[in-house]
Amino acid sequence: MIKPLLITTALLTSSAAFSAQNFVVDPQLTDFRSNQGKSDVWISHEDSKGGLGDVGTSGDTAFDAQGSARIRFKKSVEINDFTATPGLSQTVNGLPKNTDMSYSLYYCDKKGTASPSTLHYGVREVVEGAPLTGKVIADNRVHVRDLGNAPKGDKKDCFSQVTLDFNTGSNASVEIFNQMEVEVGANGKPDMHKDVEVRIDEFSITAK
Ligand SMILES: [Ca+2]
Numbered sequence: 010m011i012k013p014l015l016i017t018t019a020l021l022t023s024s025a026a027f028s029a030q031n032f033v034v035d036p037q038l039t040d041f042r043s044n045q046g047k048s049d050v051w052i053s054h055e056d057s058k059g060g061l062g063d064v065g066t067s068g069d070t071a072f073d074a075q076g077s078a079r080i081r082f083k084k085s086v087e088i089n090d091f092t093a094t095p096g097l098s099q100t101v102n103g104l105p106k107n108t109d110m111s112y113s114l115y116y117c118d119k120k121g122t123a124s125p126s127t128l129h130y131g132v133r134e135v136v137e138g139a140p141l142t143g144k145v146i147a148d149n150r151v152h153v154r155d156l157g158n159a160p161k162g163d164k165k166d167c168f169s170q171v172t173l174d175f176n177t178g179s180n181a182s183v184e185i186f187n188q189m190e191v192e193v194g195a196n197g198k199p200d201m202h203k204d205v206e207v208r209i210d211e212f213s214i215t216a217k
Contacts, residue, residue, distance in 0.1 A: 029215040032101045033185065036212045042066040042076030051078075052140050054188065055095045060088045062095025062189065071115040071162030071210040080189045081206030082199075091199060094129065096188030098140050101214055104177045109217040112175060112185060115168035117208040118153035125192045125199035126207050127152050132175050132183040132214075143184055147175035150190070168210055174217065185212065 034050040035041055041048050046066045057063035067079040078097050082089045104110065112132055118124050131148025133141075151171045162168030177183065187209050191199050199205055 032104055032214040033099065033212040034101075037070070037073055038066070038076040038078055038210055039070075039074045040076075041078065042068065042074075050099050052098045053078075053095075054098065054141065055080075056093075057083060057086060060086055060090045061093040062089070064095050064097060067208055069117070069167075069208055069210075070164045071117075071168035072164060077117070077168075077208045077210035078187075079206055079208050080187075081204045082191065082201075083204050084201055089198075091191045091193050091197070094188040094190050096129075096186060097209065098184055098186040099212075100135050100140075100182055100184050102182045104181050104183065104214070105216060106177050106179055106181055108177050110175055110177055111172055111213070111215055111217050112147075113170055113172040113211075113213045114187060114209055115162050115170050115211040116151060116153070116156070117162075117165065117167040117169070117210070119167055120153070120205070122154040123200070124153055125201075125205060127190045127192065128171070128187060128207065128209070129190050130171065130185075130187045131173060132185050134180060135182045135184050140184065141186055146178070146180070146183060147173055149173050162211065168208070170211075183214075185214065 053064035055064040134143035136143045156169035159169035
């Protein structure tokens with residue numbers, strides 16, 4: 010009877026040793042999905058009826074249980090303002106200061122190499138009560154055409170991993186942000202046969 014217990018303990022120890030702490034809360038958007046997009050931690054930046062884009066939940070997932078965020082401009086909206094950048098942010102707390110960290114997420118854009126969508130993602134300083142206004146610590150832009158060789162999601166392989174390194178400096182908290190930018194043609198609109206949508210999932214901030 011003792012032997013199986015020892016094996017279990019060894020497995021737990023080895024698992025803890027190799028999985029770094031992820032500081033993002035609800036990182037797989039499982040709660041975001043089951044609560045219909047209401048969240049104590051995730052903030053949606055959107056105003057679909059006002060033409061500023063729509064942020065909601067999707068059953069699609071990169072890994073494990075259902076849940077990702079869908080960011081889109083809906084074709085059914087009469088006037089969309091394509092200079093708007095709808096998206097999702099979270100203030101992440103408890104970080105070690107002056108530490109090299111890695112931020113990553115999984116990005117899905119099914120529209121292919123000619124997609125009008127680009128994801129602008131990064132980390133910024135926190136301004137209490139004023140999301141998306143803090144100084145940017147590190148950011149990047151990515152297009153689906155650049156992600157052919159990126160690691161893919163297990164459940165839906167349209168999700169590709171994107172990463173970004175940063176140093177926390179004097180910040181014990183940072184705001185992670187993920188926003189869709191849309192490229193428009195000469196008529197001021199993207200090529201829009203359907204909704205212009207992307208999905209994001211599986212967020213992680215870990216020490217390097
Ligand atoms: Ca998920």
